[in-house]
Amino acid sequence: xxxxxxxxxxxxxxxxxxxxxxxxxxxxxxxxxxxxxxxxxxxxxxxxxxxxxxxxxxxxxxxxxxxxxxxxxxxxxxxxxxxxxxxxxxxxxxxxxxxxxxxxxxxxxxxxxxxxxxxxxxxxxxxxxxxxxxxxxxxxxxxxxxxxxxxxxxxxxxxxxxxxxxxxxxxxxxxxxxxxxxxxxxxxxxxxxxxxxxxxxxxxxxxxxxxxxxxxxxxxxxxxxxxxxxxxxxxxxxxxxxxxxxxxxxxxxxxxxxxxxxxxxxxxxxxxxxxxxxxxxxxxxxxxxxxxxxxxxxxxxx
Amino acid sequence: xxxxxxxxxxxxxxxxxxxxxxxxxxxxxxxxxxxxxxxxxxxxxxxxxxxxxxxxxxxxxxxxxxxxxxxxxxxxxxxxxxxxxxxxxxxxxxxxxxxxxxxxxxxxxxxxxxxxxxxxxxxxxxxxxxxxxxxxxxxxxxxxxxxxxxxxxxxxxxxxxxxxxxxxxxxxxxxxxxxxxxxxxxxxxxxxxxxxxxxxxxxxxxxxxxxxxxxxxxxxxxxxxxxxxxxxxxxxxxxxxxxxxxxxxxxxxxxxxxxxxxxxxxxxxxxxxxxx
Numbered sequence: 287x288x289x290x291x292x293x294x295x296x297x298x299x300x301x302x303x304x305x306x307x308x309x310x311x312x313x314x315x316x317x318x319x320x321x322x323x324x325x326x327x328x329x330x331x332x333x334x335x336x337x338x339x340x341x342x343x344x345x346x347x348x349x350x351x352x353x354x355x356x357x358x359x360x361x362x363x364x365x366x367x368x369x370x371x372x373x374x375x376x377x378x379x380x381x382x383x384x385x386x387x388x389x390x391x392x393x394x395x396x397x398x399x400x401x402x403x404x405x406x407x408x409x410x411x412x413x414x415x416x417x418x419x420x421x422x423x424x425x426x427x428x429x430x431x432x433x434x435x436x437x438x439x440x441x442x443x444x445x446x447x448x449x450x451x452x453x454x455x456x457x458x459x460x461x462x463x464x465x466x467x468x469x470x471x472x473x474x475x476x477x478x479x480x481x482x483x484x485x486x487x488x489x490x491x492x493x494x495x496x497x498x499x500x501x502x503x504x505x506x507x508x509x510x511x512x513x514x515x516x517x518x519x520x521x522x523x524x525x526x527x528x529x530x531x532x533x534x535x536x537x538x539x540x541x542x543x544x545x546x547x548x549x550x551x552x553x554x555x556x557x558x559x560x561x562x563x564x565x566x567x568x569x570x571x572x573x574x575x576x577x578x579x580x581x582x583x584x585x586x587x588x
Numbered sequence: 589x590x591x592x593x594x595x596x597x598x599x600x601x602x603x604x605x606x607x608x609x610x611x612x613x614x615x616x617x618x619x620x621x622x623x624x625x626x627x628x629x630x631x632x633x634x635x636x637x638x639x640x641x642x643x644x645x646x647x648x649x650x651x652x653x654x655x656x657x658x659x660x661x662x663x664x665x666x667x668x669x670x671x672x673x674x675x676x677x678x679x680x681x682x683x684x685x686x687x688x689x690x691x692x693x694x695x696x697x698x699x700x701x702x703x704x705x706x707x708x709x710x711x712x713x714x715x716x717x718x719x720x721x722x723x724x725x726x727x728x729x730x731x732x733x734x735x736x737x738x739x740x741x742x743x744x745x746x747x748x749x750x751x752x753x754x755x756x757x758x759x760x761x762x763x764x765x766x767x768x769x770x771x772x773x774x775x776x777x778x779x780x781x782x783x784x785x786x787x788x789x790x791x792x793x794x795x796x797x798x799x800x801x802x803x804x805x806x807x808x809x810x811x812x813x814x815x816x817x818x819x820x821x822x823x824x825x826x827x828x829x830x831x832x833x834x835x836x837x838x839x840x841x842x843x844x845x846x847x848x849x850x851x852x853x854x855x856x857x858x859x860x861x862x863x864x
Contacts, residue, residue, distance in 0.1 A: 296689030303767030304688035308696075311681035314736035315700070318715060323706060325714035383608075390605045395598040404850060405609045408616065411846040411853075413796040415814040416835040419821045420619045423828050426631065431618055434635040463615065468857065475858050524707055527798045531818055545709050552713050553803055565709045572707055 330562035339556055352563035362564070364539055365547045368454065372543065373522045375458040380518045381511065383462060384469030389503075391470070392477045403474070407467035414464060418531035421460045422447065425532075447533055450540030457528045457541050465521060469514045476510035477503070509583070516579045520572050544568045616839070623647070623832035630828040646833035656837060658809055659816040664841075666728055666801070666812060667794040670735040671787055677737040679783060682745025683775050687757060688767070697746070700739045708799070716803055730804040731812075735794060740860065741786050747859055748782035749775070785856040788849045795842050813838040 296304070330352055337344040356362045387406050391399050409417070424431050425446035433443040446456040480503065488498050526545040529535050535542030535550070542550075544564060552561030618637070622630035623646055625639040650656040684690070685697050715734060724730030752775065760770045776783075801812045811819065817834050824830055846853055 299767055300688050301690045303771075304684045304690035304693075306768065307680040307684035307688070307771065311677040311737035311742060312696075314677060314733075315703075315739070318718070318733050318736065319703065319706075319711060322711035322714035322718060323703075325717070326710050329714055329717075387605075387608055390601055390608070393601045395594075395601040396605055397602055402605050402609055404847070405613055407850075407854075408843060408846070409612060411792050411796075411842050412616070412839045413798075413814050413817075413835075413842060415798050415818050416838040417615065417619075419817060419831055420615055420835050422821075423622070423630065423831070424615060424618065429631040429633065429635060431614070431635055463612070467612075471854060471857050520707070524709060527818075531821060548709055549799070553716070558713050558717070562710075562713050565707075565713065569707060569710050573705060576705055 326562050326565060329559055330566050332559045334557075334559040334562075336556035339558070348559070352560045353567075355560070356563055356567065361539065361542075362547070365542050365544055366567075368540065368542060369523060369525070369544045371454055372458055372461065372525055373519050375455065376461050376522045377515055377518050379458065379462045380466045380469055381514060383466040384473050384514065385507075385511075387466070387470045388473030388477055389499075392474055403471070406470050409464045410467045412464065414527040415531055417464060418460060418528050421456070421463075422532045425456050448537060450537050453533055453537060453541045457525070457532060460528050460532070461522060461525060465518065469518060472514050473507065473510060476507050480506050508586070512579055512583055516576060519575050523568060523572055523575070544571075619832050619835050619839070622829055623836045625829050627827070627829055630832065646827075646830045647837070649830060650833055650837065654820065655809075656813070656816065656834065659811050659813045660837065662728075662810060663795055663812040663814075666731055667791050669728065669732055670794040671791045673732065674735055674737055674741060674790055675783060675787055678741030678786065679745050679776065679779060680771065681737065682742045683749045683771060683779070685742065686746040686749035687752065687754070687775075700742060704739055712799065712803065719804060725804060726806045726810055727804075728810075731801050734800050735790075738790075741790065744786050744789075744856065744859060745779065745782060748779060752778055781852065781855075784849060785852040785859075788845060788853045789856050791845060792842050795845075 331347060331349055332338075333346050333348045333351075335344075387402075390396060391402050391406070396402070423429075425433075427433060427443055427445045427448065430446070432446065436443065444452050447453050484502050484506075485498055488502060493501065524545050525543045526549065529541040529543055529546050530549070533541045535546050545568065548561050548564040548568070551557045551564060621638055624642040624644070625636075626641065626643055626645075629636060629640060685693060719725060719730040719733060722730075722733075724733065756774060756778075757770060760774050761767075765773070796814065797812075798814045798818070802815050802818070805811055805815060808816065808819065817831075817838050820834060821831055
């Protein structure tokens with residue numbers, strides 16, 4: 287990186303003021319973010335547990351042992367798989383609902399667009415814990431509203447939170463419900479950036495609605511889709527409050543996410559060393575997904 | 589003929605919108621409705637959508653018997669404190685990064701942006717140990733330290749502050765105003781719109797935050813609303829209507845803030861999603 291010539295041109299008073307202004311924020315970030323970040327890496331190389339919490343002298347450095355043990359732990363792999371299933375189910379559902387909703391809201395035929403946008407966005411600002419509590423009752427196998435609605439269509443009741451496979455679906459649906467509004471707004475912004483003239487030209491060529499969608503809208507929305515997909519993936523990788531409140535990770539660990547396992551290891555069993563290793567594996571997964579997205583975007587440009 | 593087809597299309601579009609909106613709103617509407625039902629009615633067959641006779645008894649029970657007013661106040665105090673402090677820190681830093689020239693500015697900002705990729709899970713464990721060694725466990729200070737300044741906030745402010753004309757700042761300098769004075773009297777008032785936007789974001793984030801307050805606060809009297817609600821939901825699984833009233837109390841303030849300041853909020857999402 288070449289040093290910015292702008293940087294050196296300021297007066298002394300300006301430089302001093304600049305440092306005064308940035309130092310509270312930088313200080314806070316250094317002490318309460320950067321320091322813990324480095325400490326987390328070191329922590330993951332120790333056997334920090336409840337004895338070390340009581341007396342730091344009980345701490346031993348174990349090197350990569352926490353990571354190696356994770357790799358051999360079937361529960362860890364189960365939890366990674368659970369998290370990947372949340373992502374594999376949740377990302378397409380979120381993107382589909384968001385894109386569909388955005389196309390509808392943005393349609394020239396739509397009425398009361400502002401109202402609909404507000405409704406779709408409302409779940410995003412709700413408290414996850416509270417809506418997880420609400421959904422737990424909606425999913426009740428006997429009295430829940432969801433099974434009742436399924437019954438109206440002649441569908442059999444589902445044991446949403448009691449059956450391991452359905453519990454994964456149930457938690458994913460809550461996550462999708464809560465976050466598709468965000469993706470929808472981003473899609474609306476993307477849609478509004480597409481020049482109207484492209485559609486007019488396509489109409490002159492006799493292209494119908496579907497052709498226009500396939501040949502203009504979707505390709506031009508691809509960067510938006512990349513962005514939304516990564517944000518959604520990263521969000522689902524970190525899923526925590528939903529299983530914590532609705533299932534406690536059960537039944538049979540079917541809904542334990544990476545973050546929930548980390549929380550339980552760290553703050554329930556006080557195995558902070560192993561928990562830190564779990565957190566770093568999560569971090570690596572997030573870096574991998576973000577890197578993949580960056581690579582895809584570069585590849586598309588060339 | 590084409591007029592008819594267009595009309596049909598309009599009905600399809602608006603019908604689909606309405607269906608999606610009903611599905612989206614249903615959980616929240618049911619929460620509100622169930623919170624007003626007499627005990628036992630929300631979990632009875634046949635399922636009902638509306639209370640047979642609306643009652644506020646569950647709200648009364650929450651405030652009198654379960655002292656949820658305490659938790660409401662805790663949430664309000666904490667979210668307000670976090671919003672005020674982080675707005676100040678972020679706006680100072682964001683303005684300096686945008687408008688003041690100092691060595692290392694570009695590199696420092698690049699490093700800050702790079703940290704956005706770090707998930708909070710990574711820092712939560714050592715941060716807990718740090719807060720513990722500072723003696724801040726079970727205190728609002730312990731919750732606050734994690735939100736003193738945010739990279740996202742600095743980024744948002746910087747984007748906005750970059751648009752402030754240099755002539756304005758230079759004119760104030762010629763008048764002999766000090767740099768800090770310029771920030772306080774010229775820049776801050778100009779940044780009002782973005783401060784509102786970021787303020788709404790920060791407040792809602794702090795209000796809805798779960799994992800960090802859950803970790804730091806150990807005493808029920810210190811719990812924020814989400815932590816208290818998660819705790820209650822374990823003990824009162826059978827009391828559906830009571831839990832729904834608790835959910836309404838937790839969700840409603842955030843929703844109202846969002847509805848009142850929606851325009852600013854949506855601007856923030858759009859700004860935050862624009863990649864350099």
